[in-house]
Amino acid sequence: MPAQTHLFLCLTDNYGVLLHDRETGATAAIDAPEAGPIEAALTATGWRLSDILVTHHHGDHTAGIPELKRLQRCRVVAPRGEAGRIPQVDKTVGEGDTVRVGVLAAHVIDTPGHTAGHISYFFPAEQLVFVGDTLFSIGCGRVIEGDPQMMWNSLVKLRNLPDDTRIYCGHEYTAANIRFARTIEPNNEALAARARQVDQLVAAHKATIPATIGAEKAANPFLRADVPEVAQSVGLGGSPAWKVFAEIRARKNRF
Ligand code: ZN
Ligand code: FE
Numbered sequence: 001m002p003a004q005t006h007l008f009l010c011l012t013d014n015y016g017v018l019l020h021d022r023e024t025g026a027t028a029a030i031d032a033p034e035a036g037p038i039e040a041a042l043t044a045t046g047w048r049l050s051d052i053l054v055t056h057h058h059g060d061h062t063a064g065i066p067e068l069k070r071l072q073r074c075r076v077v078a079p080r081g082e083a084g085r086i087p088q089v090d091k092t093v094g095e096g097d098t099v100r101v102g103v104l105a106a107h108v109i110d111t112p113g114h115t116a117g118h119i120s121y122f123f124p125a126e127q128l129v130f131v132g133d134t135l136f137s138i139g140c141g142r143v144i145e146g147d148p149q150m151m152w153n154s155l156v157k158l159r160n161l162p163d164d165t166r167i168y169c170g171h172e173y174t175a176a177n178i179r180f181a182r183t184i185e186p187n188n189e190a191l192a193a194r195a196r197q198v199d200q201l202v203a204a205h206k207a208t209i210p211a212t213i214g215a216e217k218a219a220n221p222f223l224r225a226d227v228p229e230v231a232q233s234v235g236l237g238g239s240p241a242w243k244v245f246a247e248i249r250a251r252k253n254r255f
Contacts, residue, residue, distance in 0.1 A: 004020040129158065
């Protein structure tokens with residue numbers, strides 16, 4: 001039986017998402033930006049929270065944990081390297097570990113760079129990946145605790161997942177990311193098509209995610225730092241991909 005997901009906004013531009021296993025009734029919240037919208041989502045779906053899967057320690061991904069823990073018995077799963085900075089952790093995980101939500105199984109992927117211990121949760125049978133603030137649609141997270149080479153390596157790991165994997169990220173930044181991406185690849189047809197699609201979604205007040213790995217590979221400049229035309233467009237033809245990535249990230253920070 002396929003897993004179900006339920007997506008909703010938290011805070012100003014954070015996404016909350018629930019993942020539900022129909023067979024056992026188990027339900028995970030991926031990150032906990034704030035308790036209220038997660039409780040409302042649980043009420044709306046009728047699902048009972050069994051797990052919180054945390055991607056990284058930032059407050060806009062963890063602030064809801066204490067209240068959710070107070071209201072329901074649930075297990076908090078968190079990255080091993082950041083457990084000390086996340087409230088009420090029950091289980092710590094890292095690269096290669098398996099996390100189960102009912103019968104649904106996630107492979108943990110270390111994706112450091114935004115924070116030093118950031119992890120992503122890949123559910124191969126469900127073709128879903130929860131990437132926190134590592135990868136956004138047509139963008140990526142700021143490199144805060146790591147360095148550009150580390151972040152590029154993390155993005156390549158996500159890029160290597162199957163093309164039809166659906167990506168759930170931590171924020172709705174897609175429209176702004178597209179405006180920047182078009183300065184890097186003004187002639188990228190896949191990016192232009194994504195821009196038209198996102199215009200329609202925004203006009204209809206709809207979420208622009210989930211994206212897919214295949215679509216992001218074609219249009220997200222941060223996943224394309226090893227494409228020769230992208231390197232040339234930032235004046236770094238022939239440079240290592242991580243240096244091209246670093247330049248694109250620096251330009252986005254100034255954009
Ligand atoms: Zn963050
Ligand atoms: Fe965030």
